[in-house]
Amino acid sequence: MPMKKPLLEFTEKGIYCHAAKVYLDPWKPVDKAIITHGHADHSRWGHKQYITHPTNVPIIKHRLGDIEVAGKEWGETFTVNGVKFTLYPAGHIIGSSQVRVEHKGEIWVFTGDYKLENDGVATPYESIKCHTFITECTFGLPAFLWRPQKEVFKDINEWWAQNKSNGQTSVLFGYSLGKAQRLLKHLDPNIGKIYTHGAIENMTDVLRPMIDFPATERITRDTKKEDIKGHMVIAPPSAHGSTWIRRMVPFVTASASGWMAFRGARRRRAIDKGFVLSDHCDWPSLLEAIKEIGAEKVICTHGYTDIFSRYLRDLGYDARTEATQFEGENAELNVETEISESV
Amino acid sequence: MKKFSQLIKTLDGTNKTNVKVAALAEYFTNAPDQDKVWTIAILSHRRPPRPVNTTLLREWASELAHIPLWLFEESYHIVGDLAETIALVVPSDESSTDKSLSAFLQEMIWLKAQSDEDKKAYLYRNWKQLDYYGRFVFTKLITGGFRIGVSQKLMTRALAKATGIDEDILAYKLMGNWDPNTIDFQDLILEEKKSDYLSKPYPFYLAYALENEPESLGDVTEWSFEHKWDGIRAQIIVRNNELFTWSRGEELVTDKYPEFEVFIGRLPNGTVIDGEILPYPNKEIGTFNDLQTRIGRKNVSKALLKKTPVILKAYDLLEWQGEDIRTRPYSKRRNLLEKMVAGQDGIPLFLSEKMEFTSWQEVAEERELSREKRSEGLMFKRKDSPYLVGRKKGDWWKWKVDPLTIDAVLTYAMRGHGRRSNLFTDYTFALWNENEEGEKELVTFAKAYSGLTDAEFRKVDAWIKKNTLERFGPVRSVTPHHVFEIAFEGIAESKRHKSGVATRFPRILRWRKDKKIHEANSLEDLKALIPHTVETE
Ligand SMILES: [Zn+2]
Numbered sequence: 113m114p115m116k117k118p119l120l121e122f123t124e125k126g127i128y129c130h131a132a133k134v135y136l137d138p139w140k141p142v143d144k145a146i147i148t149h150g151h152a153d154h155s156r157w158g159h160k161q162y163i164t165h166p167t168n169v170p171i172i173k174h175r176l177g178d179i180e181v182a183g184k185e186w187g188e189t190f191t192v193n194g195v196k197f198t199l200y201p202a203g204h205i206i207g208s209s210q211v212r213v214e215h216k217g218e219i220w221v222f223t224g225d226y227k228l229e230n231d232g233v234a235t236p237y238e239s240i241k242c243h244t245f246i247t248e249c250t251f252g253l254p255a256f257l258w259r260p261q262k263e264v265f266k267d268i269n270e271w272w273a274q275n276k277s278n279g280q281t282s283v284l285f286g287y288s289l290g291k292a293q294r295l296l297k298h299l300d301p302n303i304g305k306i307y308t309h310g311a312i313e314n315m316t317d318v319l320r321p322m323i324d325f326p327a328t329e330r331i332t333r334d335t336k337k338e339d340i341k342g343h344m345v346i347a348p349p350s351a352h353g354s355t356w357i358r359r360m361v362p363f364v365t366a367s368a369s370g371w372m373a374f375r376g377a378r379r380r381r382a383i384d385k386g387f388v389l390s391d392h393c394d395w396p397s398l399l400e401a402i403k404e405i406g407a408e409k410v411i412c413t414h415g416y417t418d419i420f421s422r423y424l425r426d427l428g429y430d431a432r433t434e435a436t437q438f439e440g441e442n443a444e445l446n447v448e449t450e451i452s453e454s455v
Numbered sequence: 456m457k458k459f460s461q462l463i464k465t466l467d468g469t470n471k472t473n474v475k476v477a478a479l480a481e482y483f484t485n486a487p488d489q490d491k492v493w494t495i496a497i498l499s500h501r502r503p504p505r506p507v508n509t510t511l512l513r514e515w516a517s518e519l520a521h522i523p524l525w526l527f528e529e530s531y532h533i534v535g536d537l538a539e540t541i542a543l544v545v546p547s548d549e550s551s552t553d554k555s556l557s558a559f560l561q562e563m564i565w566l567k568a569q570s571d572e573d574k575k576a577y578l579y580r581n582w583k584q585l586d587y588y589g590r591f592v593f594t595k596l597i598t599g600g601f602r603i604g605v606s607q608k609l610m611t612r613a614l615a616k617a618t619g620i621d622e623d624i625l626a627y628k629l630m631g632n633w634d635p636n637t638i639d640f641q642d643l644i645l646e647e648k649k650s651d652y653l654s655k656p657y658p659f660y661l662a663y664a665l666e667n668e669p670e671s672l673g674d675v676t677e678w679s680f681e682h683k684w685d686g687i688r689a690q691i692i693v694r695n696n697e698l699f700t701w702s703r704g705e706e707l708v709t710d711k712y713p714e715f716e717v718f719i720g721r722l723p724n725g726t727v728i729d730g731e732i733l734p735y736p737n738k739e740i741g742t743f744n745d746l747q748t749r750i751g752r753k754n755v756s757k758a759l760l761k762k763t764p765v766i767l768k769a770y771d772l773l774e775w776q777g778e779d780i781r782t783r784p785y786s787k788r789r790n791l792l793e794k795m796v797a798g799q800d801g802i803p804l805f806l807s808e809k810m811e812f813t814s815w816q817e818v819a820e821e822r823e824l825s826r827e828k829r830s831e832g833l834m835f836k837r838k839d840s841p842y843l844v845g846r847k848k849g850d851w852w853k854w855k856v857d858p859l860t861i862d863a864v865l866t867y868a869m870r871g872h873g874r875r876s877n878l879f880t881d882y883t884f885a886l887w888n889e890n891e892e893g894e895k896e897l898v899t900f901a902k903a904y905s906g907l908t909d910a911e912f913r914k915v916d917a918w919i920k921k922n923t924l925e926r927f928g929p930v931r932s933v934t935p936h937h938v939f940e941i942a943f944e945g946i947a948e949s950k951r952h953k954s955g956v957a958t959r960f961p962r963i964l965r966w967r968k969d970k971k972i973h974e975a976n977s978l979e980d981l982k983a984l985i986p987h988t989v990e991t992e
């Protein structure tokens with residue numbers, strides 16, 4: 113008897129469902145791809161057909177141009193070659209989804225990127241029961257423990273107000289899809305005006321029909337230095353150290369990222385202030401998610417996969433690592449370069 | 456301790472010297488006096504002995520964090536700093552009330568003599584109660600070594616700003632043995648003592664690197680030449696039968712080089728010599744590696760003094776018979792220096808040989824001999840130049856030798872630290888060697904982790920992740936495929952290295968994408984770069 117193929121396999125091109133002939137977030141061009149979210153390491157060029165949550169359709173089109181893409185609502189099951197697929201919210205960024213795959217009674221869930229905290233922009237994560245759980249673990253180390261975003265935004269707004277009273281402009285770095293809008297949503301517009309870099313303004317324009325954001329003003333060649341002074345500027349990380357940023361003088365910079373948990377990260381990047389704010393699960397969230405799902409098997413994709421899966425095995429899970437080309441928060445930083453260069 | 460934590464946080468968070476000085480000066484103005492004394496002690500490496508060893512710290516932290524020890528160790532490896540790792544993983548209720556820095560340090564002195572059980576209880580209580588940064592600073596006080604880019608010099612500058620006392624006087628006050636547990640701020644810093652002024656050095660005159668062809672400097676006979684020795688630039692002061700040795704960082708290092716004590720009595724009072732401290736094992740100039748064993752040691756053992764003695768190579772005379780002669784022409788100062796050093800047998804004081812040439816071509820030829828003579832290149836000094844203050848263009852120039860380079864193959868990779876901790880950025884490089892069976896194999900010769908751009912690091916990282924052969928904990932061996940040009944400043948034979956060769960400051964010069972691995976250099980090529988030692992004395 114031939115060995116039964118697993119429901120989802122890790123292949124050269126990406127995570128593959130043999131029975132349905134469908135790939136999940138593939139990194140090489142394929143015929144049919146289910147896409148979890150709009151970050152560049154998950155939604156790539158060159159597939160013939162894209163299937164994703166309707167929210168992601170304009171995002172992906174904005175990034176990749178005119179592609180063939182079909183929207184599927186959360187909870188709406190669709191069948192491909194007898195395999196049932198359903199998307200559920202992942203809470204990572206706006207539109208981000210997990211993929212539930214069911215075939216002959218066997219259920220797998222692929223998380224894409226996710227976080228448990230409700231950030232007020234992304235539809236919150238839902239826990240989906242399954243037999244095999246494919247999870248990211250970008251921050252799968254006990255050193256990562258996020259504070260509630262309410263506290264972090266209190267710090268961010270206080271920082272802005274303080275800079276303003278010192279006569280300095282605040283420049284806050286966050287990648288243009290996801291982090292930028294999360295920042296925007298929770299900045300206090302009573303402190304001052306919010307200016308944006310073109311890459312961020314363009315992406316936010318795509319999302320405005322779906323989410324209510326405070327007013328922003330795009331920085332152009334005509335924007336005057338005196339107008340910006342004391343206000344907030346949201347910029348992609350690639351703007352750091354560029355000539356573009358010089359027109360903000362006098363300014364102070366801050367970065368909002370999970371990596372800011374490391375003491376040296378901010379100094380190495382020569383950023384004045386670091387806020388620990390991530391769109392990925394921290395250590396306790398990963399453990400909580402896995403416990404709640406009750407999966408028998410766990411497969412760890414990007415992040416500290418070896419360490420995290422070893423710890424899961426210590427806890428008694430059947431856990432292993434699979435190599436993928438997803439890259440966590442770094443990839444999202446790289447996207448910035450692409451986008452800002454094309455604008 | 457909140458003030459101290461805040462200070463450390465500010466110092467740690469900036470690369471800007473003026474921000475650091477301002478934060479320290481503010482602290483030295485407003486903190487309680489005894490905390491100031493302790494802060495000075497900590498920043499000048501006078502902390503109390505470590506009350507708990509790091510093995511126990513790791514065990515207890517992982518226990519308190521409810522994680523297995525191996526997971527703690529993995530986290531530590533990625534974070535790269537023990538105190539930071541502990542501060543990140545242990546849970547906290549942040550209930551602490553503020554206690555002074557000196558109270559904490561007194562507790563740590565007390566703690567050393569306690570049982571392990573009591574030590575553990577003490578740590579648990581404090582780890583739990585302090586907030587994240589307080590926990591980090593508290594643990595650092597136990598493990599020692601704040602690496603926050605604050606030299607004694609920088610601290611002294613801030614202290615001068617806060618107290619209005621001259622920087623050099625403060626540097627003198629802070630030298631030697633004093634115990635932060637028994638001395639107070641008044642006695643240590645504020646009280647004026649007559650002896651304070653005896654030690655005062657002159658600011659060093661520093662040369663710029665040559666920018667154009669040496670010919671552009673005009674008539675070669677207007678210039679004096681010396682080798683640029685690779686040691687520690689220093690001033691030696693003998694006044695009132697006392698000796699003071701200052702390093703170029705303008706730190707007082709008298710205690711570190713006791714062999715210079717014999718200068719008292721042999722050199723007249725009122726003498727200041729500018730020179731270079733050099734290692735002198737087996738009566739010849741050693742490598743910078745040799746000197747490393749002396750740098751950073753407060754107490755020098757007899758065995759080390761015997762194994763790696765130091766000498767002073769004298770460049771210049773700044774004070775003669777108690778008179779500041781820096782405005783006299785270099786040639787005149789040199790004459791006085793030569794007379795003073797002549798006939799001084801049996802003391803570790805030598806002249807740095809002055810050379811004169813009749814053509815720039817000869818100068819270039821002498822430069823080519825630098826490595827053999829264990830120097831970094833040549834110094835040019837205009838014969839009629841005064842001794843200026845700081846780095847000034849015009850009268851003094853340095854003409855260093857070019858770095859050595861070799862093409863090597865990437866064989867192992869390790870994750871970087873901090874933000875780079877998910878990128879493989881620490882590399883090991885190998886060169887070809889023929890083994891006993893006559894087969895060619897790659898032999899490790901150096902590690903390097905700088906010299907590529909962020910984008911290049913990302914590319915190499917992605918390649919490594921796809922081409923891993925084996926994993927050994929954090930280290931991966933990779934398919935030999937990429938060739939990099941490695942630059943280094945110095946090279947010496949070494950028994951401690953598998954290759955038999957130690958290189959100084961290896962770094963990646965560029966990624967040789969144009970080269971295949973069989974085009975990389977061999978160990979033999981590398982060994983050919985080792986200079987033959989020549990007698991220089
Ligand atoms: Zn993502």
Ligand SMILES: [Zn+2]
Nearest residue numbers: 225438439440
């Ligand atoms: Zn991802």
